[in-house]
Amino acid sequence: MHPADVMIKVMASQIKDGEVFLHGLASPMPALAMFLAKLTHAPNMVYLAVAEGIDPDPEKFKLYPSSADPRHAAGCIGIGELAEAFDLAAKGKVDGMFLGGAQIDKHANINLTCIGSYDKPKVKLPGGAAAAYLSPIVKKLILWTTNHSKRTFVEKLDFKTGIGYEKGKDKKVVVVSNMAVFEAEESGLRLISVHPGFSIDDVLSEMSFEPIIDGYATTQPPSDEEMKIIQKLDPENVRYLEFKK
Amino acid sequence: MHPADVMIKVMASQIKDGEVFLHGLASPMPALAMFLAKLTHAPNMVYLAVAEGIDPDPEKFKLYPSSADPRHAAGCIGIGELAEAFDLAAKGKVDGMFLGGAQIDKHANINLTCIGSYDKPKVKLPGGAAAAYLSPIVKKLILWTTNHSKRTFVEKLDFKTGIGYEKGKDKKVVVVSNMAVFEAEESGLRLISVHPGFSIDDVLSEMSFEPIIDGYATTQPPSDEEMKIIQKLDPENVRYLEFKK
Amino acid sequence: MKDKLVDLDAAVDLVGSGDTLTFSGVSMVRKPMAFIAKLIQSGKKDFTIVDREPGMDFDILIAAGCVKCARAAMVGFELFGLAPNVRRAVQEGEIQFIEETCGAVVNGLRAGAMGLPFLPVKGIIGTDLVELHEKLGNWKIINDPFGGGEIVAVKAIVPDVAVIHVQKADRCGNASLEGSRFEDVYKAKAAKKLIITAEEIVPTDYFKENPEKNTIPYCYTTAVVHVPKGAYPTACPNYYPPDYEEVLRYLKMCREGKVKEYIDEFIRRW
């Protein structure tokens, strides 16, 4: 099974029925996860996205390379400006947001800005998008990376673009990599599960810091039924593109 | 000739072609003045109003007692939320606004709030509407009163709801009463013209302060052509209702 | 999306005595009169009511003794004169009245809708309204942090309940405002609870076919009520104009001391 599909299932399982979720650009897996949730356990989830269709019709959906592709809004019930999603977030009414992370530290803080210094970057990354704005104000932050490696899971970020764990806040931070699932807590990143096909050694040898390990599960992959849903939404396997880099 | 029609003509003459004008509630004369200007010398005036139709079609217009009557937006080219007009004003892009004044002082400051004290008013007036917000930020303020009297033109306002003359600002303040026209300047209210049918004594004996007098004209009443326009826009003479109180 | 269609009584149950309420519309346009009738009938009271430029909605609620505090930039009946019950209640000290100015109440509602603690607002400084609102804690003169000088900050207005009368809604609470919107979208998004009353209940497909017409999506909505003529005697654009004769009859009865009679009739209308 492709790790994308395992990751999508993990992301979907973070969404509870009735919750408001948002995804931004460059987010094929979050988009599929939101639909998977809506078509299974969370039919009343509110679907907000960068293409600005509120609750697009999954029957009409097909995944394209740009998350803002207007066809992603097909069959929606309204236009929801991204500004409106941000306002909802400011009111504490966006339950969850998905963000990538080029670098992730043990507190689940993220860097999406630059490798090296800001002023003279070795690599200028695409940028944090809504990370700095949304990461402190949503209730569930789901970070993902398709590159589980020491370069991603770093001791120290080159730039702090988004905020992970925050003590005393009603905020859950989950990290989904192509190998494992973590959840941030005060003392660090707790390993929750390892994806089928990977060993604990695979996971640990590719991190620059030690996660908290205190028993962990095997990540639940999508069922056959769920795989059918994912494949129907993404018949051309756009979701795997992210892994080719 | 009814003073309403003279006042409408005076108000219309304040509007230059291409300017952006706004009227609020309880504003039959300003509405007619804006149309009169648009149909004569100011075809490119931008018409904004509390009924939220941008540039309603004068051919489809008929005046009703509430300025917000949805029929007042007939044939408009867009919906302009009043909030949008306020934003335009904040950017300095609303050229003119019409406001009433229960009390007007010699600086053309106005009271629309209360007679007596705010906490224990003798008369609680309808309120200032947009006066406090707009009066300091528009370029032309056109105040009107249908009750030219000592109770209106007062030495001292019971409450300062709106601001008239402001030194050093690009701001013209014109006061149009049922008897005369004034313009505010640093040292007071200058008499510009007296309406046909009224004498200078009529005007002065009904004011609690002395306006500046230094030559004045007779107010130009609407021409026959202009009267036809006014009557076509207001066949039921709603504009005279304001004078019955 | 869940079914949120209820009757007026169930919608009124969402309101508590002492709540801060705001209503759709201005003056004689799109005021949720049916809801207000049932609210009066419920016996709930001590409301704070806030709006830009209300009319009969405020006047009749105050006449019925339901209001503790009213906050608006203007209340009246335009050419038909002052709001008789507002005037009397304020002059007799029966209610507190907070005079707003349009720009400030609009930006206060927009701050509420945007989830911001406050918004700046231009103008106003130099009027007597500033002292009043600073004392009440609604406004504060601050310095523009970018050097533009003094400006009024208006605190976000977050009503407990907004009641918005619309032309069309579906059972789930997607709602379409046609024509003038006033501040109704901001009110809807600022309030903690949102009650939609609608001339027509349309199938959700109406919004799927016209997503741009969904001016208030369901995720804001607490309850939807189907109330044809629910704004009467105020107007509902594309449905009916204001009934000026009826408004004049109300004012006449108020002047004749018969407001209680009018209210009895008004309550029975829906």
Add this chain to the structure above:
Amino acid sequence: MKDKLVDLDAAVDLVGSGDTLTFSGVSMVRKPMAFIAKLIQSGKKDFTIVDREPGMDFDILIAAGCVKCARAAMVGFELFGLAPNVRRAVQEGEIQFIEETCGAVVNGLRAGAMGLPFLPVKGIIGTDLVELHEKLGNWKIINDPFGGGEIVAVKAIVPDVAVIHVQKADRCGNASLEGSRFEDVYKAKAAKKLIITAEEIVPTDYFKENPEKNTIPYCYTTAVVHVPKGAYPTACPNYYPPDYEEVLRYLKMCREGKVKEYIDEFIRRW
């Protein structure tokens, strides 16, 4: 209403070297590519360009050497990878890059649209972006005047020119955005000059019959240009999707050092 219909060259004349510009759309959707082609051709330069999440518009303008400073929350080609010319120019210190965050750039544009000197914006505090923007004078941490604690104030963004590609406009500058609007209405209202490029020129009656569809009324508009496929290869909703193959061809040519060739072709396209 006056006729404001001009050709692309006349619209480009409204822009001056050194201006701050903003463009409609995000990523591969509704970017005013035809205008950008003519802008490159004009030889004007030293632009500051500001947007939420641009893509090829920023990348090709930077490739053409027209840009002094770029300000955005994200620039890239999503699954197709980093923006090659942005990346190179920033890494080589050729341009200044100011990283935004979506909520702040949106509220900065809204402040501009509302005529306010600044807007507050939640979140952000605790990230490394704060120091960067405080130094540049774009943001300042202030205290909520109503006791809510620290909050970021973002200075109004007032571009010299906004270029907004829409589906439909009339000759006078009334414009209709269909489907996703992004921040385009705010950009249009914030800018000192507004250039509309449109897939279709419709008669003004189109707006009289559908006033709700007039998302940008003429009073904001400086000039209108009729440019079918004016957003190509990015999408224009209801007209055409993104041409992913063409975007990939651009990226391939950039990687192969043939960006100048692509630009020559791009300029000749309109």
